[in-house]
Amino acid sequence: MTSPFDAPASAPASVPASDPAPEDRDARPQYVLPLVVRLERATPPGRTDALETSARAVLTLLADPRVTEAEGEWAERVAAWEDARIRKVVRRARGGEWRRAGELPGITVTGREAEVRVFPPVPLDGWPKELAKLQVSGTDLEENGPLDAPEPGVPVLWLNPDLEMSAGKTMAQTGHAAQLAWWRLGEAHRKEWAAGGFPLAVRTATPETWADLVTSGLPLVQDAGFTEIAPGSCTVVADHPALRG
Template sequence: MGGHAEDRDTRPQYVLPLVVRLERTDPPARTDALETSARAVLTLLADPRVTEPDGEWAERVAAWEDARIRKVVRRARGGEWRRAGELPGITVTGEHGAEVRVFPPIPLDGWPKELAKLQVSGTDLDDPEPPGPAPEGRPVLWLNPDLEMSAGKTMAQTGHAAQLAWWELDDDQRAEWAADGFPLAVRTAPAAAWPALTDGRLPVVRDAGFTEIAPGSCTVVAEVGTRH
C-alpha cells in the first residue's frame, strides 16, 4: 500500500481521526485504551462502507492509504463526546470500558469543527495495575520498551500496527478475526526480546517523527501468530 515515499508525499494527504472518551471521574485504563484504538482501526477497515467497491468511505480510505498514513488521537468528554458521536463514524468499546470512536479519513487540513476543537496533546493514562500476560492465541502488538510516548501517541501507534497486521492476512483470515471481534493484546516487549521482534520477520511501525519521538523510531511490532 502507498507506493514509494516520494510518491506518497506528492499525493493529497489525509488523516484518520480517532477520539478517546476521557471523562475526568472515570478515565479508561491505558492498556484498554491502546487495545481499543487498535480494534477501532480494524473495525473501520473491515466495515462494508470501506470494503465494498461502492462503499461510502471506500474512496477516502484508498486515498488515505495511497498517501502518508496518518492517525491522530484526540480526547473528548461530556458534550464534546456526544457531539463527536453525531458525526459519521464507529464507536468501539474495550473489554474494560474504554471507548474510542474512529472516523473515515479526512483531508489533513479539513477537520470538522466538532473534532478540530478537541485537545490532541498531553493525553495520558495509567493502568491501575500492570497488565498480565497476553491471552494465549491472541495477536500481540508489542511496544518498544525503550520509548516513552503519551497515551494518545501510543494509541495512534497501536492503530498503525493493527493496520499492518491486517494487510498481512488473506480474506479468510480477516473474516475470521472480524467475526471474533478483533481480539488482540497490547503489551510492552521485554527488553531482551526486542531485537528478535524487530529482525525483519514481523510488521514493524516506524514513526515519521512528527511528534514526541525521533524519525524512524520503531514503535510497535505486530505479532499475529498462528491463530490468524
C-alpha cells in the same frame, strides 16, 4: 521495506515494496484518520485498555462494509487515505464534546472501560469543526490494575521497552501496527479475526524479546520523528499467529 507514514500522533510503518515512493505519496491529496478517545475526568480508562481499543477501532473501520464494498460510502476516502501518507491523529473528548462527536458518521468501539470513536478519513486541512477543536494533548493515562499475560493464540502488539510516549501517540502507533497486520493477512484470517471482534493484546516487550521481534519479519512500525521520539525509532511489532512462518 519501510515507507514514511506519519502524523502528529502517529508513525510510519512497513509496507510492501511495490508501494509508491515517499515523494509520490507526498504529491497526492493528504488525508488523516481521526480517532477520539473518551476521557472523562472522574473515570479515565486504563492506558492499555485505551491502546487496545484504539487498535480494534482501526481494524473495525477497515473491515466495515462501507469501506470494503466497492460502492461503500467510505471506500473512496479510505482508498485516497491509503494512497498517500497514512496519517492518524488521536484527540480527546468528554461530556458534550463526546456527545457531539458521536453525532458525526463513525464507529464507536468499547473496551473494558475505554471508548474510542473512529471516523472515516478527512482531508488534512478539512476537519469537521466538532473534531478540529478537540485537544490532542492531555491524553496521558495510567493503568487501572495489573495486566495479565496475553491469552494463548491472541495477536499481540508489542511495544518497544526503551521508548516513552504519551498515551495518545501510542494509541496511533498501535492503530498502525494493527493495520499492518490486517494488510498482511489473507482473506480467511481476516474474516476469522473480524468474526471474533478483533481480539488482541498490547504489551511492552522485554528488551530480549524486542531484539528478536524487530528482526523477525513481523510487521514493524517506525516513527518519522515529528513528535516525542527520534526519527526512525521502532515503536511497535504486530505479532499475529497467522503471520509467523
